[in-house]
Amino acid sequence: MGVTIAFWLLAIMCIISALAVVLGRNIFRAALLLALLFFSVAGLYIILNADFLAAVQVLIYVGAVAILVLLAIMLTRDVTAGGALNKFRLPALIFSLLLVMALVYSVLSTPWQISPQAPLETTTAALGEKLFGEGGFILPVEVAAVLLLASALGAIVLVKEKDGKWKSG
Amino acid sequence: MVSAGLALSLWSGEVATAFNGMLVLDGPALFFKFLFVVSAGLVILSSADYVRRFQRFQGEYYALILLSATGMMLMAATRELLSIYVSLELTSISLYVLAGFLKDEKSSEAGLKYLLLGAIASAVLLYGMALVFGITGTTSLAAIAERISALSLSGLAGTPALLMGVILIVAGLGFKIASVPFQMWVPDVYEGAPTPVTAYLSVASKAAGFAVLMRVFFTAFGPPLEIGASWGLLLAVLSLLTMTVGNVAAIAQTNIKRMLGYSSISHAGYLIVGVAAMGLGSAADVWSRSSVLFFLASYTFANLGAFTAIIAISNKTGSDEISDFSGMAKRAPVLTLGMSLCLLSLLGLPPTAGLIAKVYIFNAAVHQGLMWLVVAAVINSVISAFYYMRVVRIMWLGTPSSEEKVPSSGALRAALVISCLGVLLLGILPGVFIRLAEAAVKMFAS
Amino acid sequence: MPWNWFDRPLPADWPGGYWWHLLVFAVFIVGLTLTMVMIFIYLERRGVARFQIRPGPNRCGPFGIMQPMADAIKVLFKEDIVPDKADGVLHWLAPVVAFFPALLILAVVPFHNGAALVDLDIGILYVIAVSSISTLGVVMAGWSSNNKYSLIAAIRAIAQTVSYELPMVLSIIGVIVLTGSLSLNDIVARQSVPFIFFQPLGFLIFLIGLMAEMNRSPFDLMEAESEIVAGFHTEYSSMKQALFYLAEYAHAFGGAAIISTLFLGGWKGPILPPLVWLLLKTVLVFAIMFWARATLPRVRIDQFMGFLWKGLLPLALINLFFTAAEVLVWPDGLPLALIPINFVAAGFLIVVWSGLIKFGGGRVAVQ
Numbered sequence: 018m019g020v021t022i023a024f025w026l027l028a029i030m031c032i033i034s035a036l037a038v039v040l041g042r043n044i045f046r047a048a049l050l051l052a053l054l055f056f057s058v059a060g061l062y063i064i065l066n067a068d069f070l071a072a073v074q075v076l077i078y079v080g081a082v083a084i085l086v087l088l089a090i091m092l093t094r095d096v097t098a099g100g101a102l103n104k105f106r107l108p109a110l111i112f113s114l115l116l117v118m119a120l121v122y123s124v125l126s127t128p129w130q131i132s133p134q135a136p137l138e139t140t141t142a143a144l145g146e147k148l149f150g151e152g153g154f155i156l157p158v159e160v161a162a163v164l165l166l167a168s169a170l171g172a173i174v175l176v177k178e179k180d181g182k183w184k185s186g
Numbered sequence: 187m188v189s190a191g192l193a194l195s196l197w198s199g200e201v202a203t204a205f206n207g208m209l210v211l212d213g214p215a216l217f218f219k220f221l222f223v224v225s226a227g228l229v230i231l232s233s234a235d236y237v238r239r240f241q242r243f244q245g246e247y248y249a250l251i252l253l254s255a256t257g258m259m260l261m262a263a264t265r266e267l268l269s270i271y272v273s274l275e276l277t278s279i280s281l282y283v284l285a286g287f288l289k290d291e292k293s294s295e296a297g298l299k300y301l302l303l304g305a306i307a308s309a310v311l312l313y314g315m316a317l318v319f320g321i322t323g324t325t326s327l328a329a330i331a332e333r334i335s336a337l338s339l340s341g342l343a344g345t346p347a348l349l350m351g352v353i354l355i356v357a358g359l360g361f362k363i364a365s366v367p368f369q370m371w372v373p374d375v376y377e378g379a380p381t382p383v384t385a386y387l388s389v390a391s392k393a394a395g396f397a398v399l400m401r402v403f404f405t406a407f408g409p410p411l412e413i414g415a416s417w418g419l420l421l422a423v424l425s426l427l428t429m430t431v432g433n434v435a436a437i438a439q440t441n442i443k444r445m446l447g448y449s450s451i452s453h454a455g456y457l458i459v460g461v462a463a464m465g466l467g468s469a470a471d472v473w474s475r476s477s478v479l480f481f482l483a484s485y486t487f488a489n490l491g492a493f494t495a496i497i498a499i500s501n502k503t504g505s506d507e508i509s510d511f512s513g514m515a516k517r518a519p520v521l522t523l524g525m526s527l528c529l530l531s532l533l534g535l536p537p538t539a540g541l542i543a544k545v546y547i548f549n550a551a552v553h554q555g556l557m558w559l560v561v562a563a564v565i566n567s568v569i570s571a572f573y574y575m576r577v578v579r580i581m582w583l584g585t586p587s588s589e590e591k592v593p594s595s596g597a598l599r600a601a602l603v604i605s606c607l608g609v610l611l612l613g614i615l616p617g618v619f620i621r622l623a624e625a626a627v628k629m630f631a632s
Numbered sequence: 633m634p635w636n637w638f639d640r641p642l643p644a645d646w647p648g649g650y651w652w653h654l655l656v657f658a659v660f661i662v663g664l665t666l667t668m669v670m671i672f673i674y675l676e677r678r679g680v681a682r683f684q685i686r687p688g689p690n691r692c693g694p695f696g697i698m699q700p701m702a703d704a705i706k707v708l709f710k711e712d713i714v715p716d717k718a719d720g721v722l723h724w725l726a727p728v729v730a731f732f733p734a735l736l737i738l739a740v741v742p743f744h745n746g747a748a749l750v751d752l753d754i755g756i757l758y759v760i761a762v763s764s765i766s767t768l769g770v771v772m773a774g775w776s777s778n779n780k781y782s783l784i785a786a787i788r789a790i791a792q793t794v795s796y797e798l799p800m801v802l803s804i805i806g807v808i809v810l811t812g813s814l815s816l817n818d819i820v821a822r823q824s825v826p827f828i829f830f831q832p833l834g835f836l837i838f839l840i841g842l843m844a845e846m847n848r849s850p851f852d853l854m855e856a857e858s859e860i861v862a863g864f865h866t867e868y869s870s871m872k873q874a875l876f877y878l879a880e881y882a883h884a885f886g887g888a889a890i891i892s893t894l895f896l897g898g899w900k901g902p903i904l905p906p907l908v909w910l911l912l913k914t915v916l917v918f919a920i921m922f923w924a925r926a927t928l929p930r931v932r933i934d935q936f937m938g939f940l941w942k943g944l945l946p947l948a949l950i951n952l953f954f955t956a957a958e959v960l961v962w963p964d965g966l967p968l969a970l971i972p973i974n975f976v977a978a979g980f981l982i983v984v985w986s987g988l989i990k991f992g993g994g995r996v997a998v999q
Contacts, residue, residue: 045775046722052768072757080764081794087771088790091783123346129320139753141814157272160260164276167253171283174246175297 020064027060045090052083066136069144217479217626218262218397225390225486226255231601232494233382235501235594247287251386254280258394265405267315267325270398271308274362277394278304281387285379296378303371304361311358317351318406327405334407352407352417356424359402362395363454366427373439376447381500384443385493388450389486396457396482400475404464418465421458422559429455430562433569442496443506445573446489449532452570453485459559460547466554473550476623481547483619484539484612488531491605495525498594498602508577513586521594524602526578531609533574534567539612546620657749661738668914669881670700675915676922683926704874712870715778722776727868727875730769734882736762741889742817744899744906755816756804759890760797763845766883767793770864773876777867785863788853788933793845795940800841802948803834806955807894810966816890820898828895829971830958833951833978835895837944839920842891844936846883849925853933888917942989947981 034054041047055078062071137143147153230251237244257276264270282304286297319325322333337345361368376384407413432452439445460478467474496506498521503510515522531538544567548560594602612619647656674689674697681688690696714723737759739749752758767789774786808814810830811822828835844851855863865876892898892913899906931939954977958966 043719045719049722049768049772068752069754069757072754072761075761076757076764080761080767080797084764084767084771084790084794087768087775088787091771091775091787120350123317123350127321127345127347129347130323132323141754154268156264156266157268160257160269160272160276163253163256164272164279167250167257167276167280167283170246170249170253171279174243174250174283175286175289177242 024061024064027057027064030057031061045087048083048086048090051086052079055079055083066138067140069140214397214400214475214479214626215263217623218393219259221393221483221486222255222258222262222390225386225393225490226251228490228494228601228604229382229386229390231597231604232385232490232497233380234597236380236382236497243287247284250280250284254278254284254386255390258390258397261394262397262401265327265401267319267327267330267402270402271312271315274311274394274398275308277391278308278362281383281391284383285375285387287380287383292378293380294378296375299371300375300379303368307358307361307368310354310361314351314354314356314358317347317354321345321348321351327402330406331408334413348413349416352413353420355402356399356417356420359395359399360424363392363399363457364451365424365454365458366431366451369428369431369451369454372451373435373444373447376450377441377443377506381443381493381497381506384447385490385497388446388493389489392450392454392457393482393486396461396478399461400464400478403461404475408464414465416465418462418554421462421465422556425455425458425462426559426562427455428452428458429566433566433573436570436573439573440508441506442500442508442511442577445508445577446492446496449570449573450489452566453489453532455566456544456547456563457481457485459551459556459563462559463547463551463554463556466556467550471550471554472624472627473546473553475627476620477543477547477550479623479626480612480616480620481543483623484531484543484609487605487608487612488528488538488540491528491602491609492525492532494598494602494605495521495528498598499592502590502592508580510587511577512580512584514581514584514592516586517588517590518592518594520599521592521602522581524606526581527606527609529574529578531613533571537610537613539609539616542613542616542620546616654749657739657747660743661735661749665735665738665882665885666878668885668911669878670704671915672881672884672918673700673703675918676925679919679922680926683923707874707877708871710870712872713867715867717778718867719776719778722772723867724872726769726773726776727872727879728769729772730766731875731879731882733762733766733769734879734886737883737886738889740816741886741893741910742820742899743910745821746817748817751815751817754814756808756814756819756890756894759816760801760804763883763886764793764797766879769879773868774864777864779867781860781862782864782866784860785855785866789847789864791933791937792847792851792853795937796841796844796944799837799940799944799948800845802945802952803831803837803841804894806831806834806952809952809955809959816893816898820893820900823897823900825968825971826895826897826900830966830974831895831951831955832975833947833981834955835891836978836982837948837951838891838895839917840944842887843921843924844940846880846887848884848921850928850930851936852930853936884918884921885914888914888921891917938989943985947985950981951978 031054034050034057037050038047038054041050055074059071059074059079062068062074148158149155230248233247233251237247240247254277257273257278257280260273261270261277264273282297282301285300286294288294315325318330321337322330324330324333334348357368361371364372376388379387403417407417429452432448432450432455436445436448436452439448457478460474460481463474464471464478499511499514499518500506527538531540534540534544544563548563551560551563647653677699678688678696688696689699692698692702714720740752740755740758742748742751770789771786774782774784774789777783807819807827810827811819813819813822847853847855853859855865860866865873868876889910892910896913896917897909898913899910901909901912904912958970962970
């Protein structure tokens with residue numbers, strides 16, 4: 018019962034903050050609401066007994082991603098003046114509504130299989146085993162490491178030294 | 187300064203060490219790895235001149251190309267959704283940066299556009315994967331196929347979420363291979379990105395998309411399952427749209443990079459014909475798969491060759507406009523000859539590889555009852571003749587704007603010669619390579 | 633090894649009943665935090681005064697111990713001024729967002745064997761996650777004040793907290809490797825010898841990181857008076873200003889409690905009750921903090937970031953590597969003989985590394 022109430026509260030909070038992110042005109046508030054959205058998603062993870070994931074979600078999304086978005090906004094000039102209005106507003110709205118309807122229909126009308134296993138009480142060890150243990154997902158983990166290298170390299174290339182790219186015309 | 191030579195030695199080292207026991211190493215994986223290595227090598231050869239003009243980050247340029255090649259090889263060799271996704275991101279992020287490498291207005295626009303749309307595409311792909319995972323409870327492609335057949339569904343109608351997942355995966359990968367309606371980024375990105383990167387994008391990135399598309403759809407949703415027919419038909423419609431849009435839009439282009447961008451869209455359309463045939467056929471049907479592989483090989487050589495020549499010429503003239511290629515036969519006869527050969531191959535005229543590839547792939551489609559699609563594809567090929575031949579005509583018959591010769595370095599010429607040899611070899615001796623491709627797809631490990 | 637009779641573990645729902653447990657601990661944590669904040673403020677003002685050879689506040693009550701009370705009452709009665717062009721809602725919300733993580737951190741700190749509001753399995757990860765939220769409050773304050781100094785402070789705050797989280801987490805991982813558990817109570821229970829002896833370098837890195845995270849001098853760049861007025865709370869007054877002040881000291885208390893739990897044996901100690909031990913250790917850690925504040929000059933922003941990326945981060949990685957190697961060699965608990973070796977190694981590394989790092993050749997490019 019308590020879990021159901023918590024779920025609905027968090028779900029409503031998620032949807033409202035997500036809508037506010039998209040529809041709001043003030044981009045700084047949108048970014049803050051994005052942090053709220055991440056936070057409520059972390060709450061949903063806790064309801065699903067994924068407490069490790071929830072903590073990581075808060076740490077990475079609220080503590081790093083949202084904060085860096087805010088940093089980018091603060092370093093940009095006159096951001097609050099820019100509006101989200103353009104001529105694709107109506108088509109975008111219609112398309113999004115259609116997409117939402119399709120997704121909701123397909124999710125609701127599918128007979129999902131629910132695992133009979135009880136959820137794990139402590140997920141940390143199981144998660145570590147799954148990622149690094151025998152027959153686990155070590156390959157994506159390693160590829161992700163290379164991916165981080167590539168993105169760090171790319172960030173340096175793109176950000177550093179804005180002038181003087183060419184020796185001659 | 188890291189020279190092209192050092193990068194090349196790195197590259198050849200990678201061929202030896204790519205054999206990693208953790209990944210599957212079957213025929214298609216080997217084939218695609220070879221394709222990626224060849225195209226990365228040719229791109230590196232052809233960028234030697236181009237990159238020398240950068241003041242900084244020459245080494246990073248090659249490093250990013252190699253990193254993305256690594257990602258592509260992993261894409262071709264993994265059989266598990268999570269790994270596929272992470273390797274795809276590795277490829278894409280390197281390519282986003284490469285597209286914006288020049289940091290001038292056009293290049294930045296290209297990089298940003300590619301990044302934004304690419305990020306949406308990967309989100310869509312991930313959503314699709316999540317839905318598929320939600321239904322099957324596994325990320326391994328082979329296990330997914332087992333679970334789906336265990337569900338004993340009649341087509342996709344029983345589980346709309348699975349259908350949604352498949353559609354979203356098609357959409358996500360459709361971005362990578364630049365099929366309609368996910369092709370909007372192509373012309374702008376191709377125009378703005380550094381030309382060698384454009385060549386790389388149009389060839390290797392597209393091939394990697396097809397590698398994943400084929401692996402996911404053959405192994406996980408493949409022909410023994412009844413859903414094969416559903417997505418086969420979906421892809422057939424996509425392919426028709428893709429080639430038509432690509433060819434019709436290419437006619438109006440005045441910038442050669444944009445034109446080749448649209449041409450690459452239309453080639454994605456021809457390639458999807460083969461994948462659609464794969465869905466409609468049975469598991470034993472080898473032709474549809476091997477024809478895609480063969481087409482990719484011929485397309486790789488032809489497109490890379492054309493871009494190599496463009497790099498040399500526009501390095502000199504400083505322009506990518508088709509009108510500036512006027513009379514190039516007098517200023518750079520070898521380059522023009524090579525480029526014309528490659529364009530003819532893209533169009534599909536004898537004695538080039540393009541003809542064999544098209545015949546082969548259309549043949550496979552006819553066998554699966556896609557006659558209407560093949561007719562449309564042939565009409566499209568005729569349309570494409572218009573803009574390919576226009577470039578060839580301008581180059582041979584136009585009047586040159588100056589008498590100055592166009593210089594080109596040894597590395598660049600080597601890249602062009604290798605590409606042309608590839609085009610001719612595949613065109614004149616197709617049997618050997620077709621047998622190779624057939625052997626490769628028979629080894630599709632499931 | 634039970635150190636005294638107080639070590640008997642308390643039941644998880646002490647003093648009985650789910651809701652009673654929550655209520656008692658919630659009230660206890662809030663009360664304790666407010667009390668400790670007052671004690672900290674008093675200690676710091678008197679302590680720093682001693683460092684500067686002056687008496688410090690001594691008029692209000694015996695030895696001036698009522699001074700924090702007087703300050704609190706004074707600040708409550710001040711006028712609450714909100715700038716004209718401020719973003720009102722955010723301006724109001726910012727101090728709250730900055731303050732509440734400090735209380736949330738204390739929810740998992742064990743004050744006695746097994747006596748925490750909740751003993752989470754992911755305790756320490758929860759602490760890191762929650763403490764990262766408080767930056768949001770600073771950022772909101774900086775932006776909503778519509779003041780360029782506040783904005784600069786907020787930007788500095790982001791650079792500071794996001795970067796300094798890395799070495800902190802890395803040094804925490806050293807502790808986790810030693811205990812094999814993320815639960816704070818388990819971490820304390822397994823410290824037959826406080827971990828500072830096995831992790832001297834980790835302790836130091838964590839302490840420095842902590843001082844930077846809660847922007848204590850010499851790292852108080854986001855409220856550097858000589859550069860940006862009062863930083864992110866320039867435009868704050870009255871109760872909201874007090875809340876920021878409160879948040880700063882509550883964070884200091886929370887951080888000191890965490891560091892005592894991780895490295896100094898938490899509630900463990902002979903003779904005295906566990907709670908007293910924890911508070912004593914907390915006060916000791918805080919004393920080190922204001923000692924540093926009274927002794928060291930404020931660092932420059934480029935030195936500050938360079939110190940992190942070139943100094944702390946590599947050291948933290950080396951520390952983690954050595955800890956992992958030690959645990960691999962002695963999986964059943966480290967021998968005591970390692971303690972002097974660890975200290976010598978830490979000292980050696982610090983000396984060598986501090987010789988290696990340079991801060992932009994001592995120059996700052998001003999354009």
